[in-house]
Amino acid sequence: xxxxxxxxxxxxxxxxxxxxxxxxxxxxxxxxxxxxxxxxxxxxxxxxxxxxxxxxxxxxxxxxxxxxxxxxxxxxxxxxxxxxxxxxxxxxxxxxxxxxxxxxxxxxxxxxxxxxxxxxxxxxxxxxxxxxxxxxxxxxxxxxxxxxxxxxxxxxxxxxxxxxxxxxxxxxxxxxxxxxxxxxxxxxxxxxxxxxxxxxxxxxxxxxxxxxxxxxxxxxxxxxxxxxxxxxxxxxxxxxxxxxxxxxxxxxxxxxxxxxxxxxxxxxxxxxx
Amino acid sequence: xxxxxxxxxxxxxxxxxxxxxxxxxxxxxxxxxxxxxxxxxxxxxxxxxxxxxxxxxxxxxxxxxxxxxxxxxxxxxxxxxxxxxxxxxxxxxxxxxxxxxxxxxxxxxxxxxxxxxxxxxxxxxxxxxxxxxxxxxxxxxxxxxxxxxxxxxxxxxxxxxxxxxxxxxxxxxxxxxxxxxxxxxxxxxxxxxxxxxxxxxxxxxxxxxxxxxxxxxxxxxxxxxxxxxxxxxxxxxxxxxxxxxxxxxxxxxxxxxxxxxxxxxxxxxxxxxxxxxxxxxxx
Numbered sequence: 001x002x003x004x005x006x007x008x009x010x011x012x013x014x015x016x017x018x019x020x021x022x023x024x025x026x027x028x029x030x031x032x033x034x035x036x037x038x039x040x041x042x043x044x045x046x047x048x049x050x051x052x053x054x055x056x057x058x059x060x061x062x063x064x065x066x067x068x069x070x071x072x073x074x075x076x077x078x079x080x081x082x083x084x085x086x087x088x089x090x091x092x093x094x095x096x097x098x099x100x101x102x103x104x105x106x107x108x109x110x111x112x113x114x115x116x117x118x119x120x121x122x123x124x125x126x127x128x129x130x131x132x133x134x135x136x137x138x139x140x141x142x143x144x145x146x147x148x149x150x151x152x153x154x155x156x157x158x159x160x161x162x163x164x165x166x167x168x169x170x171x172x173x174x175x176x177x178x179x180x181x182x183x184x185x186x187x188x189x190x191x192x193x194x195x196x197x198x199x200x201x202x203x204x205x206x207x208x209x210x211x212x213x214x215x216x217x218x219x220x221x222x223x224x225x226x227x228x229x230x231x232x233x234x235x236x237x238x239x240x241x242x243x244x245x246x247x248x249x250x251x252x253x254x255x256x257x258x259x260x261x262x263x264x265x266x267x268x269x270x271x272x273x
Numbered sequence: 274x275x276x277x278x279x280x281x282x283x284x285x286x287x288x289x290x291x292x293x294x295x296x297x298x299x300x301x302x303x304x305x306x307x308x309x310x311x312x313x314x315x316x317x318x319x320x321x322x323x324x325x326x327x328x329x330x331x332x333x334x335x336x337x338x339x340x341x342x343x344x345x346x347x348x349x350x351x352x353x354x355x356x357x358x359x360x361x362x363x364x365x366x367x368x369x370x371x372x373x374x375x376x377x378x379x380x381x382x383x384x385x386x387x388x389x390x391x392x393x394x395x396x397x398x399x400x401x402x403x404x405x406x407x408x409x410x411x412x413x414x415x416x417x418x419x420x421x422x423x424x425x426x427x428x429x430x431x432x433x434x435x436x437x438x439x440x441x442x443x444x445x446x447x448x449x450x451x452x453x454x455x456x457x458x459x460x461x462x463x464x465x466x467x468x469x470x471x472x473x474x475x476x477x478x479x480x481x482x483x484x485x486x487x488x489x490x491x492x493x494x495x496x497x498x499x500x501x502x503x504x505x506x507x508x509x510x511x512x513x514x515x516x517x518x519x520x521x522x523x524x525x526x527x528x529x530x531x532x533x534x535x536x537x538x539x540x541x542x543x544x545x546x547x548x549x550x551x552x553x554x555x556x
Contacts, residue, residue, distance in 0.1 A: 104369035108533065154327035154370045186332050 069133040069167060072126045075117035081110030085127055092134045096145060099135060103128055103149050103157055128160035133167055143173045150177050155186055162192035165200070172200040182209045187216050194223045207234045214241060220255040235263035274298040274516065276499050279524035280305055280407065280439060280457065280486035283330055283341065283496075284322075290489075290496050291337035297500035301536060303528060304330060305344035305377040305407050308351055310491050319347070319360045323367050331372055340536060342528065344377035344407045352391035353383065361394055368402040374531040375399070377407025378439070381418045384411065389425070396429035405435040405530045407457075410445065419445040423452045435530055437484060440465050446474060450482075455527050459488035460498040468498065468505040475506065480515050484523050 073089075076082045088102050107124035115121050132149070135142055146168060150161040162181055165171040178201050181193035193201075194209050201209065210223055210230075220226060238260040245252045276299045283291070283304050294302075304326055306319075313319060326343040334341035345367050347360040368376065376399040381388050399406040408426070411418035419438065426436050438449045439457030442465065449456050458474070459465045465488070475483060489496040503516045528534045 100366060101369055104366075104371070107371050152366055154324075154372060155329075155332060156371065158328070184329070186329060188332070 069130055072115075072118060072121065072130055075115040075121065075126060076110075076123075077117075079110070079115070079123065081123055081127060084109040085130065089130060089134045092131060093136050096135050096141075099131055099145060099149060100152060102131055103153065103160075106131065106160075107156060124156065125160045125163055128157065129164040129167060132161065132164045142168060143170060146174055147177065150174075150180075155188060159188050159192045162189065162197050163195065165197040171197070175200045175202075179205060182212065185216060187218050190216060191218045191222050194218065196224045198224055203229070203231070203233075207231075207237060210234060211237055211241065214238075214253060214256045220259060226259070230259065230263055232263075232267060235260065235267060238263065274500070274503055274513075274520070275300050276503065276520045277524040278302045278487055278496065278499050279437070279484055279528065280459065280488050281496055282307060282488070282490035283334065284309075284325060285491035286489060286496060288333070288337065291334060291339060294496050295338045297497050298503075299339060299496075299499065301340040301342070301525075302334065303342045303344055303374060303407075303524075305375070306346050307348045307378050307409075307490070312354065313351060314354075314356050316357065316359045316363060319357065320363060320367075327367070327370050327372055342372050342374045342534065344375035345373055346376050346379045346395050346407075347391055348378055349380050349382040349388045349391065349409060349411075353385055353387045358387075358391070361391065361398075364395070364398060365402070368398060368404060371533055373404065374528040374533050375405045375407045375437075376402070377437075378409040379406060380409040380422055381411045382409075384414065384418055384421065392422075392425055393429060396426065396431050399435070400429070400431050403532065405437065405527060406431060408436055408438045408454075410438060410440045412440075415440075415442065416444050419448060423448060423454070426452070426454065437527055439486070440488070442466055443470070443474070446478060450478060455482045455484055455523070457484045457486060459486050460502050461488070462493055462495055462498070464493075468502040471502055472505050472509045472511075475511070475515075475519070476509070480511075480518050480523075482523065483519050484527065485519055486524075 076085055079085075088098075092098060092102070106127040110123040110127040112122055112124045115123055115126055118126065132142075132146060135145060146161060146164075150158055153161060158177075158181065161177065165174055165177070168174075178193045178197060181189040182201075182205060184190065190209065190212060194206075194213060198206055198209065206229060210220070210226070211234075212218075213220060213223060238256060242252050242257060242260055276294075276297065278294070278299055278301075281302050281304060283302060306322065306326060309322070313322075323345055326345065330343070331341035345364060347357060347364070351357040351360075364376075367373065376395050379392050379395045381392065396406055398404075406426075408422055410422060419441075422438060426433065426438075433453035434455070437455040437457050438445075438452075440459050441449055441456055442458075446456060458471050460468055460471060471485065485499055485502050487496045487498045488494065489498075495501075499520060503520050506516050506519070507513070525534065525536070
């Protein structure tokens with residue numbers, strides 16, 4: 001069980017956030033959920049369209065630490081999905097092949113709302129993580145079953161698998177799943193892959209993933225261990241990105257600029273006298 | 274005006290289409306699995322396609338303010354290819370996914386014995402997985418194919434209220450009305466059905482169980498023809514409530530039978546983190 005403390009909590013503002021106000025690229029504004037709510041109220045035609053030159057991404061939560069399964073389980077106390085969850089968690093060790101169907105059904109049975117006791121977790125993802133944890137299989141079997149659940153999962157299921165990886169035995173054996181997520185352009189999957197599970201990523205792929213976050217709009221706040229892992233090569237890559245953006249007179253995301261400044265400060269020889 | 278396009282192949286469309294659809298009032302779509310213009314030769318091509326309909330495409334749609342659901346099936350054309358028939362064996366796993374609100378498109382293309390088998394098997398899958406069915410009617414021998422479709426639906430045991438028979442025209446509308454199935458009309462620039470012809474049908478047969486789609490794909494088609502049809506209804510004297518029934522409430526009622534249409538739960542708790550979920554515009 002991994003109990004690494006949370007590197008960047010939602011409640012603590014990291015060093016590289018210099019402006020606590022919401023950060024947005026000029027021109028981007030309206031969120032899609034609000035747009036849909038407008039549609040349901042029958043007021044869609046008059047509402048300002050959310051379509052902007054820089055569309056909004058439905059990402060994601062801060063880089064929550066991998067919670068021990070018992071904390072996720074306890075968060076379901078009194079939750080409407082709890083009875084279903086309890087019954088399937090009991091049944092699963094005896095019939096691990098059921099995991100595919102149960103994994104697919106989890107959001108319908110447990111809902112998709114936030115679990116207040118575990119910030120950064122919603123019911124469907126927490127339930128799916130618990131399902132994988134409950135398999136309790138020998139290591140090799142667990143890895144192949146987890147791969148299969150990921151392979152046949154929709155985007156929400158894939159994301160739950162990525163978030164479960166740090167809780168599972170030998171999760172580094174599933175590094176190919178992280179590579180798959182980094183290859184996609186789906187910000188939800190990328191955000192999950194750069195969370196605590198990213199410990200299994202090699203440094204080269206990890207740097208690519210961080211740069212990809214900058215490109216597709218995953219806030220760097222979601223990258224686990226950023227302060228420890230950011231190195232001179234990442235600094236060089238970020239500097240190149242910033243030069244390109246400035247040459248094109250395009251905005252540089254504030255978190256990327258702040259990270260670059262921090263890395264430059266760290267690597268500059270100390271000026272004394 | 275709010276529009277639910279119950280049949281549109283967004284995989285074949287650009288992001289410009291998503292922008293224009295949103296501007297025209299489209300807030301939700303269903304993308305049924307069909308063929309891609311080029312025959313596929315393995316089950317793997319289908320599972321990758323299904324993954325795309327369950328992963329990338331709804332994500333892409335969400336970036337433009339549109340909720341994307343899908344219907345999955347082995348389509349009638351490719352049901353004739355023995356290399357594709359095993360898709361029927363992988364479908365049960367995919368039909369359990371949250372975003373799947375129907376089995377479709379199923380039905381007939383050339384009305385072969387192979388199509389009979391796949392059609393019946395997939396109506397049974399719809400019953401088994403608690404899903405409604407979206408049924409394509411053939412281009413050739415449409416009247417004969419539609420009659421046969423309704424016979425197979427009646428034999429299958431799925432209730433007619435859980436079946437949407439699509440691509441109807443003046444010659445097939447009455448048989449489907451009598452069957453109790455929902456009636457689908459694909460508004461095309463100049464083939465299957467046009468906005469003006471549809472308005473005539475609505476005048477004659479009313480707005481109940483009537484569903485309009487663009488069926489836009491990689492061919493000569495237009496995802497804004499749902500909106501054009503709504504305008505044509507208003508111009509012809511239909512009220513805003515009639516338009517809302519045909520363009521939104523009817524398709525919502527049909528697909529809600531899946532129990533998976535969740536237009537209110539669009540917002541996950543993680544969708545806007547500290548106002549900092551702005552997409553920066555790709556690479």
